Amino acid sequence: MDFLQEITQDIFPIGGAVLTALLWFSFLKKTDVFEAESELNLILAFIIGFLTPTLALWIYYAFEVLGFNTNGEPFNDLAFSIFGIGLIEELSKIFGVLLVIKLLKKQINEPIDYLIFTSVTALGFAVRENYIYFHNYGTELITGRALYSSLIHIINATICVYGIYCYKLFKKGRPILNTIAAILAAVFSHGLFDFFLINNVLGTCSTYVSLIIYLIGINFWTQMINNALNFSPFFTTNFIKPSSQIFYTIIFWFIILYLYKSFFVFYFNDIQTLGIAIVKDIITDGLFILIMALRVSRISLNQNEYNLIRIQIPIKWARNKDEDLKLFWLFPLKIRGENQQEFNFIRYINKPFHIKPIIQETSILPNRVQISIIKKVKFKYEAIGYIVVLNQFIFNKDQKFLLLPNLASLNTKTPTATLKFYTKERLEHKTSTIITLSRPQKFIKKIMGIIYYFLNIDKHPSVKDFPTVCEVYIE
Numbered sequence: 265m266d267f268l269q270e271i272t273q274d275i276f277p278i279g280g281a282v283l284t285a286l287l288w289f290s291f292l293k294k295t296d297v298f299e300a301e302s303e304l305n306l307i308l309a310f311i312i313g314f315l316t317p318t319l320a321l322w323i324y325y326a327f328e329v330l331g332f333n334t335n336g337e338p339f340n341d342l343a344f345s346i347f348g349i350g351l352i353e354e355l356s357k358i359f360g361v362l363l364v365i366k367l368l369k370k371q372i373n374e375p376i377d378y379l380i381f382t383s384v385t386a387l388g389f390a391v392r393e394n395y396i397y398f399h400n401y402g403t404e405l406i407t408g409r410a411l412y413s414s415l416i417h418i419i420n421a422t423i424c425v426y427g428i429y430c431y432k433l434f435k436k437g438r439p440i441l442n443t444i445a446a447i448l449a450a451v452f453s454h455g456l457f458d459f460f461l462i463n464n465v466l467g468t469c470s471t472y473v474s475l476i477i478y479l480i481g482i483n484f485w486t487q488m489i490n491n492a493l494n495f496s497p498f499f500t501t502n503f504i505k506p507s508s509q510i511f512y513t514i515i516f517w518f519i520i521l522y523l524y525k526s527f528f529v530f531y532f533n534d535i536q537t538l539g540i541a542i543v544k545d546i547i548t549d550g551l552f553i554l555i556m557a558l559r560v561s562r563i564s565l566n567q568n569e570y571n572l573i574r575i576q577i578p579i580k581w582a583r584n585k586d587e588d589l590k591l592f593w594l595f596p597l598k599i600r601g602e603n604q605q606e607f608n609f610i611r612y613i614n615k616p617f618h619i620k621p622i623i624q625e626t627s628i629l630p631n632r633v634q635i636s637i638i639k640k641v642k643f644k645y646e647a648i649g650y651i652v653v654l655n656q657f658i659f660n661k662d663q664k665f666l667l668l669p670n671l672a673s674l675n676t677k678t679p680t681a682t683l684k685f686y687t688k689e690r691l692e693h694k695t696s697t698i699i700t701l702s703r704p705q706k707f708i709k710k711i712m713g714i715i716y717y718f719l720n721i722d723k724h725p726s727v728k729d730f731p732t733v734c735e736v737y738i739e
Contacts, residue, residue, distance in 0.1 A: 276528050277398030280406040283524055284414055285310070285391045287517035289384070291560070294510050295489060296380050298498040305371055309364045309381045313388020316360035323352045334462055341463040342455075350420075350455030353389070354447065357421040361385045375433040375492035379422050386421035390414040404541065406525050407518070411549055411556065412478055416457055419481040420450040426488045434495060434570055453477060475552070479577040482559050483600060487573045490563050499567045501614065507607045510561035518553055555579065555599060558588065562601025564648070565610055566640045576600065583645040584727065586671035606648045606669045608679045612738070613637045616655060619667075619736040622680065627734040629683075638664070644726040651686055666730055680737045684730040 289310075293300065327333065327348055334341045361382045365372060372378060394409045427446020431439045460466070460474040493499075522545065530538045559578035564571075578600050582588075586603065587596035616636045621627035634655040641649050650667045663685070670680040 277395050279524065280398045280409075280521075280528075281391045281395040283517070283521055284394055284406065284410040285387060287410055287514070287521065288387050288414060288418065290513050290517060291510065292380055292383050292387075294505075294513055295493075295563075296376055297493065297504055298376070298496045298500065299374055301371065301377065301380060305368055306381075306384050308367070309384040310388040310391075312360045312364050313357070313385035314392050316356045316385070316389050317353075317392045319356040319359060320352050324348070336463070338463055338465045341465075342459050345459035345462060346452060346455030349458050350451040350453075353417075354420055354424060354450050354454060357386050357389050357417070358424050358447075360389065361421060361425055374496040374498060375429075376489065376496060378425055378429050378433070379489055379492050382422050382425040383418045386418045387414065389421075390417040393417075402528075404525055404529055406528075407521050407545060407549060410518070410521055411553060415485075415556070416454065416478060416481060419485045420454045422485055422488055423450040423453070434491065436570065453481060457481075476577065478552075479555070479579075480575055482556055483576050483578045484573060486560050486563070486578075486601065487571060489560075490565075491570055491573075493563060494566055494569050499565075501565070501610050504565065504610060506604060507561050507563060507602070508604050511557050514557040514561070515553075518557075558599040559601060562599065562603060562607075564602045564607075569640075580646070584647045584671065586647075600646065602648055603671065605671050605679060609637070609648075609650060609667070609669055609681070610640075613640070613650075618739040619681075619683070620739060622735040622737055629734060629736070632739070635665075635667070637667070641666075642724050644724045647727050649727065652683075665733065666727075667736075668727055670735070678737055678739075680735065683733040683736050684727070685733060687730060 289306070292306075327344075332344060332348060334344050364381050364385050365378065368381065372381070390409075390413065394406075394414065397405055397409060397413075424447050427442045427444075427449075430436050430442045430446070436442075457474050457477045460470040460477075464470045466473060522542075525545075526538055526542065529541050555578055579597055580600055582596035582598035585596075586598050586606075588598050588603070590596050614637070616634050618632055618634050619629075620632050621629050624631060635652045636655060637650045637652050639651040641651060643649055648669065652665050652667045654663075654665065666684040666686045668682045668684060670682060
C-alpha cells in the first residue's frame with residue numbers, strides 16, 4: 265500500500281498540472297475568435313514556456329548562495345518579492361515569449377496572436393511551477409494554483425508584451441516608455457502579489473491586498489485582449505459565438521479540477537476531511553471563480569476601437585439597471601464588460617433586421633420596421649448602445665435612433681431593446697474652431713488627463729439624455 269501511495273503521489277501532481285493547462289488552453293482557444301492559431305504552434309509555445317523556469321531557478325540558486333531570500337523582515341521580503349521573484353520570473357517569461365514570437369513571426373498576423381502566444385508561453389511556465397508545488401505540498405493546491413497563481417503568471421507576462429508591442433499594434437504611446445512602464449507594472453504587480461502572501465505585514469489584511477491586485481490584473485488582462493481583438497485585420501461579426509460559451513467553458517474545467525482534487529483528498533484521507541475541504545473551497549474560492557469567469561468572458565467588440573487600459577477591479581456599482589447581483593439584496597453590482605444581452609446585438613451589425621413594438625397600441629412605430637445598425641457607441645457608466653436608421657421613412661429621412669439593449673431580458677434568442685431618438689449634439693462633442701494650446705496649457709491638459717485616468721471620470725453622455733420612442737423586440 266505504501267508503494268501504491270508513493271506512485272500515486274507522483275501521478276496526481278502530473279494530472280493536476282495537465283488539467284490546469286487544459287483549463288486555460290481551452291479559454292485561450294475560444295478567445296482567438298477571428299483567425300485561430302494551429303495547435304502545433306501553441307504546443308511549441310507551451311513547451312518553450314515550460315522550459316523557461318530553468319532560467320529563474322539558476323538565478324534563484326545564485327541568490328541563495330548570496331544569502332538573498334525571505335527572512336520574515338518586511339523590507340527584505342518586499343525587496344526579494346519584487347526583484348528576486350517578480351523581476352526574475354517576468355524576465356524569464358519575456359525571454360521565452362520573444363523566442364516564440366521570433367520562431368513564429370510568419371504565423372503572427374493579428375494583434376491577439378501576440379497575447380495568445382504570450383499567454384500560452386506563460387502557461388507553460390506556470391504548469392512547470394505548479395507541478396513542483398503539487399509534488400512538494402500536495403495536489404489539494406490545484407484549484408488555488410489554477411485560479412490565482414497560473415492566471416497571475418499569464419496576466420503579468422501579457423502586460424509586458426502588450427507594452428513592448430503597443431506602439432507597433434495600436435500606435436499608442438512611445439515604444440521605449442511603453443516597454444519600461446509595462447515591465448515595471450508587471451514586475452511590481454507580481455512582486456506585491458507574492459509579498460502580501462509571503463509576509464503578513466498587514467496581518468489578516470495582507471491576503472486581501474493580494475486579492476485586490478489579482479482582481480485588478482483580471483480586468484487589465486481582459487481590456488488588453490479586447491483591444492487586440494478590435495484591431496484584428498480579420499474582424500467580422502459573422503462567426504462570433506455567444507460570450508456565455510467562454511464563461512461555461514471556464515466553469516466546466518473548474519468543476520473537473522474540483523472533482524480531481526476531491527478524489528485526491530478522499531484517497532489520502534476520509535469522507536469527513538473531504539467534506540470540510542469542499543465547504544472551505546466554496547467559501548474561499550467560489551465567489552472569485554464566478555467573478556473571474558464572468559469578467560474574462562465579457563468582451564466588447566467594436567472594430568478599430570481602442571479603449572484606455574484602466575486600473576479597476578472587475579466589479580462596479582450598477583447604475584443602468586444591469587446588475588448581476590444585489591449585495592445583501594440592496595446594493596446592485598455588475599461585473600464589467602458586456603453581458604449576454606448587450607453582446608447579442610453585435611451579430612446584427614451590417615445586417616438589416618426587423619423590430620416590432622412590444623406594445624403596439626401606444627407606439628408611434630408601425631407593426632414591423634426594418635432597421636440597420638450604423639455604429640456602436642458607449643454611454644455613461646459603461647452602457648452600450650447602437651446608432652440605427654430606419655429603412656422605412658416614418659419620420660424625417662435623416663433621423664437616426666439609438667437602440668439600447670434591454671439588460672433585464674432573460675430571452676437571449678429574441679432580444680428586446682429600447683428605441684430612442686438620436687441627437688448628435690448630445691453624443692458627439694465637437695467644436696467649430698481649432699484652438700492652439702501653449703506649452704503650459706498642454707502640460708496642464710496632460711495633468712488633467714492623468715487625474716481623469718486615476719479617478720476614472722466618465723465623460724460619456726448618459727442614456728437618460730435621449731428621449732424614448734418605444735420598447736421593441738428583435739425578430
